[in-house]
Amino acid sequence: MESISIGLLGLGTVGSGVVQIIEKHQDKLMHQVGCPVVVKRVLVKDADKERAVKVDRNLLTLNPEDILNDADIDVVIEVMGGIEETRNHLKKALDNGKHVVTANKDLMAVYGPELLAAATQNGCDLFYEASVAGGIPILRGLVDGLASDRITKMMGIVNGTTNFILTKMSKNGSAYEEVLKEAQELGYAESDPTADVEGLDAARKMAILSTLGFSMNIDLDDVKVKGITDITEEDLQYGKQLGYTMKLIGIAHREGEKVEVSVQPTLLSESHPLASVQDEYNAVYVYGEAVGETMFYGPGAGSLPTATAVVSDLVGVMKNMRLGVNGKSAVAPQYDKKLKGADEIYSKYFLRLHVKDEVGTFANITSIFSEHHVSFEKILQLPLKEKGLAEIVLVTHQASLKDYEDILVSLRDLPAVQTIKSSYRVEGSARV
């Protein structure tokens, strides 16, 4: 091969990083694959836009066909985002025999199986390491590093924006809106940050992780999702008081043939290794039957960290090109999808209530829990400024999601309960 020609879809935060790494690490790329890597065309929306990296204007195009139909382009790198239009672009690239590297978890969570099948049919590679946990090589870690093991549980902080927000709110008492704006300015957030803060970005990544980790086609719709927009300062403070730290955690748990996949704000024991993951950093805690506990840690967002994963995938494609084995690495899921029911999902829960401070309130509340065979790890009752009201904060022992949801229904019907202020899943045991 004289050189490898790249067509780049997008030249934003990640695309700019890709160009920088290809330029600055050209010697390492050449040493590994035996030929230079050349960015031949770059798709953008606005050719006159100021950019983080200098690119010859003659390389820029507003027409994706200039890349998708260019016979000289070997690999399409997609870092433009979006779903439907981008799906069509990548399908066309694969049908035209071009290998694809993408960072697009929105796309892979919804159309991953379809595009992977198209890649195999066309003898092309489709790699997407950057789509989950940015620069952390978690997908290769699962597919290659832990290929011999059966994964039982994965717990991940897989969204850098929300981890950055929760870190600043918890450590500095910063205001949510102010920190979200800072995350956007730093290039961590999606173009529409709703995907970050409502948990959808993390859910997409958990769907991709679970599909690979459990070898089961987990769709985005299978992932129960809640974001961070309802978290209050009181919740953060009570969590700290009880020995927990608030994180947006993706949980994927397999018991026998059945799995549960969810994303929610979670009070995590301060002693859990994930509790130390700060700012835009991500981490995925993987439990395997044979390997035991492992943790993959690193920057989950940002231009160069994410671009590192993208260009590393490009090296993987180029190595396969040299060996003539492109399009052969995708392994179809081994197991039929079987999801746990609410009566099979167990966790501890944090609950904060405002109640009437009168005789019998506490007894009525605790009897609802005992009717569902749910006991308590910790309970606090404190008076409120509002006359005649008190605040009850409790952490349950392990309870099924079904029992806990039934308890919440009964509490809402109890006259003594004025408001259910907040409820969170709890992972790990707090300090005594």
Ligand SMILES: NC(=O)C1=CN([C@@H]2O[C@H](COP(=O)(O)OP(=O)(O)OC[C@H]3O[C@@H](n4cnc5c(N)ncnc54)[C@H](OP(=O)(O)O)[C@@H]3O)[C@@H](O)[C@H]2O)C=CC1
């Ligand atoms: N930012 C991060 O830390 C991470 C991002 N990702 C993923 O990487 C992808 C890119 O993210 P990011 O770089 O942050 O996004 P940006 O918004 O910074 O960049 C998107 C780029 O794509 C171009 N583009 C977007 N839509 C079109 C279109 N319809 N036609 C032509 N060009 C288009 C834009 O052009 P123009 O510049 O002219 O506007 C821009 O150059 C996304 O899928 C994201 O989810 C994954 C991991 C981390």
Ligand SMILES: N[C@@H](CC=O)C(=O)O
């Ligand atoms: N917006 C995402 C970017 C990386 O996937 C995040 O905050 O993690």
Ligand code: NA
């Ligand atoms: Na990754």
